Amino acid sequence: MSFGIILVAVMVLLMIASIPIGFAIILASIFGLWHADLLLIIVPQKLFQSLDYESLLALPLFILAGNIMEAAGISRRLVEFAKSIVGGVQGGLPLSCVVTCMIFAAVSGSSVATTFAVGSILIPALVQHGYPRPFAASVQATSAELGVIIPPSIPMILYGVTAEVSIGELFIAGIGPGVLIGLSLLAYVFIWCRVTGHGLEDRKERLPFSKAVVQAAFPLGMPVLILGGIYGGIFTPTEAAAVAVIYALILGVFVYRQIGFADIARVFERSLLSTSVIMLIIAAAGLFGYLVTLSGAPTMLTGWLIEFFHAQWSFLLAITVFLFIVGMFFETSAAILILVPILAPAATAFGIDPIHFGILMIVNLALGMVTPPFGVNLFAASAVANVRVEHMIRSLVPFVLVVLACLFVIAYVPAVPLFLRDLAFR
Template sequence: MIWILLAVFIICLLLRFPIAFCLGLSCLVFLVLKGIPLIVMPMKMYSGIDVFVLLSIPGFIIAGNLMNHGGLTEKIIGFCNHLIGHVRGGLALGNIGASMLFAGISGTAISDTASIGSVMIPAMKKEGYDAAFSAAVTASSSTVGPIIPPSVPMIIAATLSGLSVGKLFLAGALPGFLLGFSLMVLTYFIAKKRNYPKLERSTAKQILKGFVETFWSLLMTFIILFGIIGGVFTPTEASIIAVIYAFLVGSLVYKKLTFKTTMVVILDSMKTSASLMVLIGFANLFGWILITEQLPQLISSEIINFSENKYVVLLLINLLLIFVGTFMETIAALLILFPILLKVATAVDVDPIHFAVIALLNLMIGLTTPPLGVCLFVSSSIGKVSIGKVSKAGFPFLLVSLLILTLVTLFPDLSLYLPRLFMD
């Protein structure tokens, strides 16, 4: 019967149904054919979203949207261009730098691609950058967002596994910055080889002014991260503080948030949060069915029977997650696969915090892996260039991302050093 569940799910995916509907319909078909009372559906859906830490997700979504509509994106981009715009390929480097700074606010790769890309891709094309390269840089750098804290997918992973949100945030910091700077190095060499333009060097006064304007947005990330790590407030409380802070900065400091804009932001955030909660609810039901049918145990035993070497196991998991990440939304993939694969990883003595970072990196790389990577489609649409050209231009960035994934997989201290330093 479990194969009927999976078959219906895959068919719905191929028909391009929303992920939540794919999960819901496949679960409904399974329950009807199995003769299980349908009252199980609302019960399991409710138990999946009845988790205190999940209340932080709507808060972070609202805070990110408030800061984005409040002029944050432009300030961050301007500051990055002041800092490194005079270097060869400065706009491209500023694109990546903006993604690294914006990561602490948005926490999702797709919103990063759309927000940064809508400003930077046209600007890069206007300055003489190749359209495919501009789109590829934007898509590749957006994967840094959910690795550098705070991160919505990390909150989901912590909820699914009972891991500390603070430890996960810290664990993603070094890999996130390592990925971002590695993409910068590659971009610089490509820009130098192709003789891409550079901006005029900014004066110290311009840099200082850019820092002051960006300071307020960076301060929010600092407050959230160190507030959670220091035990000052929970992730849920942090999200509410972020909303209040974002509103005050957007309305009083940047003066971009009006009452009308704020209402639009809240309405959009409510829609996003509601759709996400429905997805989490259906995923919990889907996961319950998998567990009752003992599919996780089957997968675990098959992988461990194949090899008990933890590096071979991690290689297999990496390949699976990258493949899944190419066609499935990150949070949906986490909800379905993370609990199953975490048991496999811990069975071969992989630290759960370390594995969570590996899993997230994989799924982020999947978003920029052709032919179905979602971020590639978003950036190609903004850049008005074919997905094939963007995929070709993004191939070197994909290789760099895979190299960082390999390093994080082989060297656990890259993700575990900061959690051990601050929270053990």
């Protein structure tokens, strides 16, 4: 156990020293190998072995598909569609932000991509219609976290590979929690607008529903194609990612003619950079996880948790609080890859379905994307809205509390994530 503590301590110290996450994990692992007097040949072996999963091929493909959709101007069409649904009521504009993020989440699989793609359109519109900048940035940052909860989701793929569970089951299990959080955010935004008096003029400048549907028909077909193909047994999640890329390219190049060959090169470059960062973290975390497992830390931690927490409810409470704190400081992908090998065995020992635990973990870490000090959505939304993060805190707190309430519902009502999964796979 002490060996595992040393590994984690060295990794945290390196991160505090501003060493990039992937390199910090690798350097900590090398120090651990040296400390345990193990051969350094283990480093390249485990780095390669960690990437030797067919399911991981879905990651760069979904990243590429999301970037293509963003470059093709898909977000603007989805915004107009969302406005045609909820834009006719007071507060229709921020309500449209939540709805658009729910739809775009089923396209991009990334919360940061959702923040920039949707926020670049709606945040200026919200400010122009008299909404405070901090509120506009807060509603966008919080809604965008649905990008990793509603499938397809990059963190779900990472959890599925790390925990060795079905990615298809994780995808369908994310629908219930995503809808729950989305509806809760809609309810809060609607009440806030009624109480404060904002959004009385939001009914103007929206397309008729029929015209908006026609304009957004092809983008709306993408999640239907992806999820329908997976659950219909037509293709695997990895094959679905390839289909998403082809579909996005056809829309961007031939249907909407928003992407030229020069744009394709830039999209591929952005996707390559994003993929490289994630893959480096995955490879490093595989090596780190091997050493942590070798130290016996997961087994000892499981035994300690079972001894200390005698009931499933108390374990879930402790894990929820722990992951909420971790999400405030750790990048989501790194947290999943490092913590799943340690926490998943403990959850199984308490009789928690691994799919349920995976969704709970992902939602919890997604909440960390909008909480200081290192919430990536927070910084992305503040950049788009041109407002300092500290000025967003007052507006942000109610949104965080709404998602936190949903998180406890997801934790203690397993049917929320598992009902559709059981319906489809059992």
